[in-house]
Structures are given as C-alpha cells and as structure tokens.
Amino acid sequence: MAARAAEATEIAPEMTSGGLSACPACVAAPAAERLAALQKPEAARLMLSLPTAHCAACIATVETALRQHPGVQSARVNLTLKRVSVEAEPEVTAADLTRVLEGVGYEAHELDPGLLSMTETDRQGRALLMRLGVAFFAMMNIMLLSVAVWSGAEAATRDMFHWISAMIAIPTVIFAGQPFFTSAWSALRVGRLNMDVPISLAIFLATAMSLFETMHSGSKAYFDAAVMLAFFLLLGRYLDHRSRALARSAAGELAALEVPRAVVLEAGAEVLRPIGQVARDDVVLVRPGGRMPVDGVVLTGTSEVDRGLLTGESLPVFAGPGSLVSAGEVNLTGPLTLRVLAAGKDSSLHRMADLVAVAEAARNTYTSLAERAARIYAPAVHLLSLAAFGFWLWRTGGDFRLAVNIAVAVLIITCPCALGLAVPAVVTAASGKLFRKGVLIKNGTALERLAEVDLVIFDKTGTLTLGAPEPANLDGIGAEARSVALALARASSHPLAVALAGRIGGAPAEVTNLREMPGYGVEGRWAGKSVRLGRAGWVGVEAGSETATYLGIEGAPATTFTFSDQIRPGAEAAIAGLKAQGKAIRLVSGDHKAAVAAFAARLGIADWVAEALPAEKAGLVRQMADQGHKVLMVGDGLNDTAALAAAHVSISPAQALDAARVASDIVLLGRDLAAIADAARISTQAIRRMKENFAISAGYNVIAVPLALIGATTPLVSALAMSLSSITVSLNALRLR
Amino acid sequence: MQILAILIPVSLLLGGLGLLGFIWALKGRQFDDPQGDASRILTKEFDDKPAP
Structure with a gap:
C-alpha cells in the first residue's frame, strides 16, 4: 500500500506538467500531494518526535529497535527534524512505539501527522533550493565568460560573450528572481518599501541596462552582477526559510503532541470521541493517569487530582462526587466519571489560550534588527542612486546612457547582498x-x-x-516503618507512593489484604495489625504544611514521610x-x-x-x-x-x-x-555577530560606493565587492560558538 | 579563436549536466535530511536506498 502511494507521487508530475509555468514541478506538486493523500493507506504512518536524537548511533539504535517491533514495516529517522516516521500495520499504536524507544533510552512523543503540514513547507524549501541551483549554474557560466571579457576580450568576441551571457542571465533572472519580485510588488502595491524593492530594482535594472549595452556593443555589461545578486540573496532567503520552517514544523509538532480524545459513556458503553464532539451534560470517564479533557463535575468515584499545571500547587487535591474539575488537571488514583459542564472551545483551558492569543498579538509589534536596517537602507539606496543619476545627467549635459550606467552601478554596489545574508546567516x-x-x-x-x-x-x-515528588526524610525513619511503607506503596500508582517505592531499598514487609482506597490511600494487614498509608485524615493524624504521606500502624504513633519536589x-x-x-x-x-x-x-x-x-x-x-x-x-x-x-x-x-x-x-x-x-x-553572541555583519557590509559600501558615484566602477569591481562581502559575512556568522 | 565554438558549448553542457544532476537529487528528496545523511554514512548498517 505504502509503496503504491509513493509511486503515485513519482508519476504524478509527468501527468500534470505541461502548463506554461516556469517551474512545472511547482504546479504539479500540489496535485501529486493530493493524489498521494487520497491513496494514503489508513493508519499506516506514525510520526514520533525524538528530541534527544543527535548522532549516527542514535539513528541505528532507533531504527533497529523499531524494526524489531512486530508489525512495523519500516522506520526512518530524520535527524534534521528530530523525528522518525514509521510505516506499520494498523494495529500498532504510537504508545507501543514510544515504550519501545524509551526502552532503548530515547524520549519520544507521538505526533499527529494530520496536523504536520510538513509537505507544505518542504515544497517551498525545495522550490527555493531549485532557484538557488539554477542561479548558481548561471552565475558560474556567466562568470567564466566575464573573466574573458575582464581580461581583455575585444570587439566581436566581447559582444558574443555578452550575448551568450544575456541568453543565460535573462531566463535565470526571471526564474530565480521571482521571490524578490513578488515580495517587492506586494510591498509597493500597499505603498511601502521593503528590502526587496531595491533588490528587485537592482536586478531588473542591471539586466535591462546590460542588455541595452550589449545591443549597442558597449563595454560594460553587468549580467554577472545581476545573477550573482540573485544567487547570494536567494542563499540568504533559503537559510531564513530553513530556520523558519524548522521552527514552524517543530511548533506544529508541539501542538500535535496532545491528541485530544475523551472516553464518553453512552448507554453503559465506552466510546472514544474527539474533544470537539463532546457536548455539555455528556458523561465522561477519566482513568487514573489521564488528563481531564473537559470542565466537569464528578458524578462517581473518588480520587486525587494534580492541579499543578493550572495553579502551580504541588500537593494533589482530593476529588469526590460533587467536586468541580477543570480541563487540564491530571487524575491520579481512582477512575472518575464526570458530567461535562464545558468542553472544547468553552472549557477553561481554551478560554485561557484565547487570552494568550490576544496578548501575543500585542507583543508582535517588536521590530527586528533587520527590519530597522531595511527601513533606513531602502530609501537611502534609492535616493543615492537617483542623486547619482541626476548629477551625471547635469554634469555631462544630458548623457542619458552614462547617467543610467552610473546609477545602476550604484544600485548594484549598494544592493544589500551582504545585508540580506547578514541576519539570516547568523540566525541559522x-x-x-x-x-x-x-x-x-x-x-x-x-x-x-x-x-x-x-x-x-x-x-x-x-x-x-x-x-515529581522525592522523599525527603527517609534517613530519619526506622527500618520497620520503611519496610511496611514499601509494601503498601508498591500497591498504589499514586505519585507519592511511586516515589516512595522507588527510593526505599531492601525487602518489603509481608503485608496481606492489600487494598487501595482511591482518594485516600492503601491499607492492609501486617503482623496481625491493620496498617494504612495515605492522607493525614484517613490515617488519623493532623496534616502538616509540607507535601507528605502518613503511615499508620495500629497501636503506634503515625510516621510522616515528607516529600520535596525533584529539581x-x-x-x-x-x-x-x-x-x-x-x-x-x-x-x-x-x-x-x-x-x-x-x-x-x-x-x-x-x-x-x-x-x-x-x-x-x-x-x-x-x-x-x-x-x-x-x-x-x-x-x-x-x-x-x-x-x-x-x-x-x-x-x-x-x-x-x-x-x-x-x-x-x-x-x-x-x-x-x-x-x-x-x-x-x-x-x-548572535546579536553581536549581526551587528558586526552590518558593519562589514557598510564597510564595503564605504569603499565601493564612492567609486561607483564617480563612475569608476567596472563590472569586475562590483563582482569582487559583492562576493567578498557576502563571503565575509557568512564566515563571520559561522564564528558563533 | 575557432576553439571557442567548441569550448563554450562544452562548458555550458557540462554545467547543464551538473544542474540536471542537482535537480534530480532535489526531486528525489535527497536534501530533506542533510544532518541525518551526514551521520548515516557512519553506521554499519548498509543503507542503499533513499528514504521512501
């Protein structure tokens, strides 16, 4: 099944391509994706997040462990995204796999593949990478021809080289420059300037001016500069996209961590339902260890609930019939049935999340360093090159061609090549x-x-x-009490009992008739006496202020086990x-x-x-x-x-x-x-590097811009300035320790 | 200078081949997990197929 779906993805582009788009894959990919989604086998693909995977050995261990699990057909780790995708029989559940992975020492969380629109971001990244590759190819070939021109090719040879460069550069600029053109256009349409406006203008004018010069057998053509600009800026754009995509997919991953379902009791039968379909007055069952899916009132059962996530209290709270519980609290000891008061969007959990969304929007007014730079930079660049154009037009008495030439050279030199890389390279x-x-x-x-x-x-x-609690006063407690407490604690799954059982060494006492009273504690018989481990009131002592559980042995004073939270x-x-x-x-x-x-x-x-x-x-x-x-x-x-x-x-x-x-x-x-x-x-450190990078690119401009303004730039100078500044900036970003 | 008529097309062709190779690798999703691929070469298990 899985193999068939994969084949369909392979074949689809050929079937649907043939439109007039510059990038057939861009058009075909969504269709292919849809096709694959239609043919996707049911419940066959599981995604797990692996936050601790980091090395070759991790890949081998995880994949081998998963493959040995019955029903798993294949497992593939993606180390870049720190997740593993598993093809398995429908009966294999994510919980099984999580346990397998925990067995070999890796923390794993289930992800909801439906919520992970990974294919979407991936496609964008691949499209950018494609443009980057094309720009690189064109840049290298044009550079080859340009070197010949710089080293002295004359007349017909030079013109031929320029024409070949034009034939490579023009389609490349049209294809590779699209991200900048669209972004610049959308900014201009609403009457704003962004970094992409000078970029697009520089790329476009450089190409157009070079084509004009080539037609009139001029000596200066900036095809190499135009393509190089596109290449370096695409590189910055791609880096930016990569770090964003990584963050976005991982954030989506976190949202997908909680796959919300509730067990609804309907005419005595248990039905598993998505939270969205649970209505007011439904009866919901919450097992020990489960999180309350809804706000509700307890109908039957007694238990203790951990409200830590909601209130920060470290002590569990007793819950019995009539108690109110809120979504997000964890049920600890006994099963509870709840009558739903509010679910989904109305629950207290969601109302809180909505409040947060409002606060979020208020905070997004922070302007980043790059934005602040662009705000100064974009208008300055335009003004400078306009001034150069006006000055030379006046100075030469109307030599339009020279004036345009110089203005374009200024635009190319000042174009934020390094600036476009300065922030993304550091952030990445x-x-x-x-x-x-x-x-x-x-x-x-x-x-x-x-x-x-x-x-x-x-x-x-x-x-x-x-x-998670940790026993604090074990050293001061007698061996007898410890062994009785151990025997009692082993019978319960209450967090305090689990912590006690984990820390008391030695053999447990022989306690018989063990019985857990949900919400109270564990009781049993030891050496003919009744023994209890649990809440203060139930054991018959006064509760202290600390987190504690109490051991009562018939005819003897109670022992207090205090706990501190584990750091x-x-x-x-x-x-x-x-x-x-x-x-x-x-x-x-x-x-x-x-x-x-x-x-x-x-x-x-x-x-x-x-x-x-x-x-x-x-x-x-x-x-x-x-x-x-x-x-x-x-x-x-x-x-x-x-x-x-x-x-x-x-x-x-x-x-x-x-x-x-x-x-x-x-x-x-x-x-x-x-x-x-x-x-x-x-x-x-990163901020320091970003500022250094701005200084470096400003430094190059200080040297190169005056040359451009007096009309002394050659295509060679601009190519050098551009590539050197971009490379220095990238290397500087890599110095991050 | 006649040699240019051969050399230029040859250089373009070779560059073009490189570009095609890149596009092929990109379509084959070989750039999806650069970190994993860098590590995978060190595992003892033989891994002869790209990710499905």
Whole structure:
C-alpha cells in the first residue's frame, strides 16, 4: 500500500506538467500531494518526535529497535527534524512505539501527522533550493565568460560573450528572481518599501541596462552582477526559510503532541470521541493517569487530582462526587466519571489560550534588527542612486546612457547582498546550534529579544522542578516503618507512593489484604495489625504544611514521610549560568510559602514570591517591565501563560501545557534546563555577530560606493565587492560558538 | 579563436549536466535530511536506498 502511494507521487508530475509555468514541478506538486493523500493507506504512518536524537548511533539504535517491533514495516529517522516516521500495520499504536524507544533510552512523543503540514513547507524549501541551483549554474557560466571579457576580450568576441551571457542571465533572472519580485510588488502595491524593492530594482535594472549595452556593443555589461545578486540573496532567503520552517514544523509538532480524545459513556458503553464532539451534560470517564479533557463535575468515584499545571500547587487535591474539575488537571488514583459542564472551545483551558492569543498579538509589534536596517537602507539606496543619476545627467549635459550606467552601478554596489545574508546567516547558525542543544526558537525575533534580557523570572512547579515528588526524610525513619511503607506503596500508582517505592531499598514487609482506597490511600494487614498509608485524615493524624504521606500502624504513633519536589536536571546549572551573565533571578510560584522558601534556598535564589495568583504573576511581569527591566519568563503551567505572554521573551519546557507553549517564544525540547543559559549566551553572541555583519557590509559600501558615484566602477569591481562581502559575512556568522 | 565554438558549448553542457544532476537529487528528496545523511554514512548498517 505504502509503496503504491509513493509511486503515485513519482508519476504524478509527468501527468500534470505541461502548463506554461516556469517551474512545472511547482504546479504539479500540489496535485501529486493530493493524489498521494487520497491513496494514503489508513493508519499506516506514525510520526514520533525524538528530541534527544543527535548522532549516527542514535539513528541505528532507533531504527533497529523499531524494526524489531512486530508489525512495523519500516522506520526512518530524520535527524534534521528530530523525528522518525514509521510505516506499520494498523494495529500498532504510537504508545507501543514510544515504550519501545524509551526502552532503548530515547524520549519520544507521538505526533499527529494530520496536523504536520510538513509537505507544505518542504515544497517551498525545495522550490527555493531549485532557484538557488539554477542561479548558481548561471552565475558560474556567466562568470567564466566575464573573466574573458575582464581580461581583455575585444570587439566581436566581447559582444558574443555578452550575448551568450544575456541568453543565460535573462531566463535565470526571471526564474530565480521571482521571490524578490513578488515580495517587492506586494510591498509597493500597499505603498511601502521593503528590502526587496531595491533588490528587485537592482536586478531588473542591471539586466535591462546590460542588455541595452550589449545591443549597442558597449563595454560594460553587468549580467554577472545581476545573477550573482540573485544567487547570494536567494542563499540568504533559503537559510531564513530553513530556520523558519524548522521552527514552524517543530511548533506544529508541539501542538500535535496532545491528541485530544475523551472516553464518553453512552448507554453503559465506552466510546472514544474527539474533544470537539463532546457536548455539555455528556458523561465522561477519566482513568487514573489521564488528563481531564473537559470542565466537569464528578458524578462517581473518588480520587486525587494534580492541579499543578493550572495553579502551580504541588500537593494533589482530593476529588469526590460533587467536586468541580477543570480541563487540564491530571487524575491520579481512582477512575472518575464526570458530567461535562464545558468542553472544547468553552472549557477553561481554551478560554485561557484565547487570552494568550490576544496578548501575543500585542507583543508582535517588536521590530527586528533587520527590519530597522531595511527601513533606513531602502530609501537611502534609492535616493543615492537617483542623486547619482541626476548629477551625471547635469554634469555631462544630458548623457542619458552614462547617467543610467552610473546609477545602476550604484544600485548594484549598494544592493544589500551582504545585508540580506547578514541576519539570516547568523540566525541559522544560532538556531541550528540551539536546536542541537534541544532549544527551539519559535519566534523569529525571540533571539534578539532574549539578548536584551536582564531579569529572569522562573516558575517553580513543573519548570524548575519536574513536578515529581522525592522523599525527603527517609534517613530519619526506622527500618520497620520503611519496610511496611514499601509494601503498601508498591500497591498504589499514586505519585507519592511511586516515589516512595522507588527510593526505599531492601525487602518489603509481608503485608496481606492489600487494598487501595482511591482518594485516600492503601491499607492492609501486617503482623496481625491493620496498617494504612495515605492522607493525614484517613490515617488519623493532623496534616502538616509540607507535601507528605502518613503511615499508620495500629497501636503506634503515625510516621510522616515528607516529600520535596525533584529539581529538574540542569536547573542549578541554568541559574548559575544566568547569574554569571549578570542577569537577576526571581522565583514566582503559586505554591505555599514554606515549600517555595525551602526550594529557593536549595537553588540559591534570594528573591522569591509565593502564593502568586495567575493575574499577580502577569502583573509582576508588567510591573518589572515598567521599571525598565527586560523580563525573561520561564514557566509551564496554565497559571503562567498570562505572565509568559506579558514578558519581553518567554521560555517553556516541552512538557508544559500547550497554552503555555503557544504563549512562549522558545521551547525546550528535552528535560534539561541548562540549555536556558546557553540560549541566553548564544543569543547575545548572535546579536553581536549581526551587528558586526552590518558593519562589514557598510564597510564595503564605504569603499565601493564612492567609486561607483564617480563612475569608476567596472563590472569586475562590483563582482569582487559583492562576493567578498557576502563571503565575509557568512564566515563571520559561522564564528558563533 | 575557432576553439571557442567548441569550448563554450562544452562548458555550458557540462554545467547543464551538473544542474540536471542537482535537480534530480532535489526531486528525489535527497536534501530533506542533510544532518541525518551526514551521520548515516557512519553506521554499519548498509543503507542503499533513499528514504521512501
């Protein structure tokens, strides 16, 4: 089946090409894509994201492991996009494959291939690459002929060479220059100037003037310059596209992480439905470990819910009949049935996401360095060449041909060849480097904004911590209590029990009649006594302020097991790194004072705020911004989203709720936080490189423009200036460490 | 100078062949995963076909 679909894609271009387009593939590709989509076998293609894959050995391990899984026909890793596509029998599920990959040591997430419009961005990239290839071919051939002219070809030979150059250059310019022409035209139509206007003008005028000169056997033809311009600028455009496409596909990938479905109970039967089709008053079943798909009220069952993502609380909250739960909370211990109060677009989760979208739009007013440069540059270039034209027309008493010649030379020399590469080359180098470290830059200007940051605000639960508890006081507890607790903890899947079971060593005590009471704890019999591990009230003691579970043995005082949240790997390194870069650090959490204070002390953060409501977090960020700080917000929960959107620049981990990820500019793909410090360092460096690049291209202009203005430029000089500046700028971008 | 009549078409032809080769590789999606391809050459498993 899969092979047939692939064949169809191959054959389709021949069938549909033959139109008058300059690029038959561009026309044929959508048709081919549609055809392939129609013939796509059902449930045969799975996509998994592999944030930690980075080497040849990773490819081999992942592909071999997947191929050995029954039902998998083929697996292919794409290391550039860090994902693997698997062709498999319909009964193989992504969850199976994720488990296989975790078994060999790779973090993997399911992606919804329907949401990944990868083919779309790919096609654009390939079209650009095609234009780039054609421009390169033409540039090389014309250069070959131009060298002969520069080294002294005369009269008929020179004219012939010019004509051959024209025959190569004109179709090339028409084909390869299209991206610039269309962009320039759309800017001009609304009465604005962008960087593409001088580019298009330079390419067009250079070609037209050279053709005119060739017809009149003139000595100066700038075909090589026109094509070279197109080539270097296309290179910049392609780099730009690549880093954008990478960011866009990976951002889409994150949106596709949560494939939202709900189990609806209909006449006693369980039906799996997309969230969009769940209506108010439906009854939904949520199993332990599942996330609430809707806002609702509990009908039956008792359990504990983790509201960390929404509120930042680290303690699970009890839920029983009548309790209200919100979409996004995680059900921990017992199955719950809910009556739906609001689903999909009306749920609290979505309303929050909509708020974020509004905040997003407000922030997009940031103008990037390149835009600011273009704003000064484009009019300056036009004025300069117009002035040159006017001056020479006046000076020579109406020698139109000479005046045009000089004006075009000025346009070609000043054309932002290096400028067009200056920013994309650096951004590509920087975002590529960061992507390999597991940092995804979602927003084009995020790198620039990150470089300006002087205050970093961290959220606690789920950001600086993994949101997973870790026993804190095991050393002070007797061996007997430990072994009983171990036996009881093993019977439960509650996160506190799992953490206890994982950390208590030795053999468990012989506890019989083990029984879990969802929402309360585990009980059993040991040495003829009744034993319980669970909530304070149920065990019969007073609850403390810390996260804790209690062990009660009949006839003995209860033992308290306290927990602290596990620090996310790399958190210390990230904070130390950011401090070393002279940035202030602040911790703002929705959690209780005691928990936050203890945690801040552990990480060495002096400045912290506890029990902050979502609106307070955002308010704090705004207040800091008003005081002139550029704030970087790092957070993961729904309670952080408003703050994330309000901050100058924001980062969230990949495990964050999708509303938080949407609101942030940068996403950490792995678990490690250390990359934040790297990202800040690299961004500062990248901005420095960009500014250097602007200086370099300005420097070339300072030398070459006066030559052009006095009419002393030759095609050789302009070719040299252009290629040298472009190459220096690209090399400078690669110096990024 | 007669040699030009041969050399110029030859140079254009050779360049054109290179261009065709590039377009062929591009259509064959050989530029989709440059990083992976760079690493793949180091694996011991023999990999004789491009990605489907």
